[in-house]
């Protein structure tokens with residue numbers, strides 16, 4: 578079964594349970610978990626009840642889709658991301674975002690925790706993603722193409738929507754959050770990067786580095802969706818400060834910024 582056939586299977590299994598049609602898909606990154614509790618849920622589907630849907634193995638992420646109302650909009654929220662570093666194929670990594678788009682979502686909001694490559698970024702800053710570098714991980718479009726999803730060679734000159742970035746600026750001001758704008762680079766993980774890699778990434782034009790998002794953005798853009806990406810800067814990337822990186826530090830910084838992250842994303846959704 579190819580990656581698109583898997584998505585079609587997943588769609589069919591969801592449609593046996595709910596006819597809910599979301600307008601907006603939201604992928605929750607570290608720090609934004611609390612958003613899930615704010616959705617007036619109509620239907621919650623655990624990963625185990627969706628055909629072909631992978632299970633996240635990262636502690637603290639329960640894999641499920643939540644369908645309901647948030648800020649007056651019909652949304653589907655993905656809680657528990659599937660990461661490439663867990664060992665999944667890229668088709669499995671992007672299955673949830675493709676599924677949410679296939680179920681009706683026209684707008685996709687991708688969030689994540691990231692390391693600051695740009696030396697002027699501080700932990701607790703947010704960054705609207707203006708562009709991305711994804712050549713250090715395989716493309717999720719590698720393999721057979723299904724024209725009903727998108728074209729074989731899709732344009733990627735404007736992955737992230739300037740209209741949505743403008744809404745994020747307004748929402749950040751309202752939330753009292755610092756919103757940077759910059760380029761996100763997806764590394765493969767699970768190891769954090771070396772200081773030499775971070776220096777190289779900075780030379781290449783990256784402002785933030787993480788282990789997700791860019792491939793999901795490619796898959797959603799392939800399907801012609803409008804995308805917003807927001808990173809929460811949880812730490813200076815390797816070599817930017819002298820302290821070694823730890824997952825605990827990243828999680829603690831993400832939790833600390835959780836409330837502002839929620840206000841920021843709520844403000845964006847309200848404006849859509």
Ligand code: HPA
Pocket residue numbers: 690691692693764769770786787788811812813814815822827
């Ligand atoms: N590198 C990669 N991924 C990350 C980082 C980092 O420094 N911080 C949070 N996610």
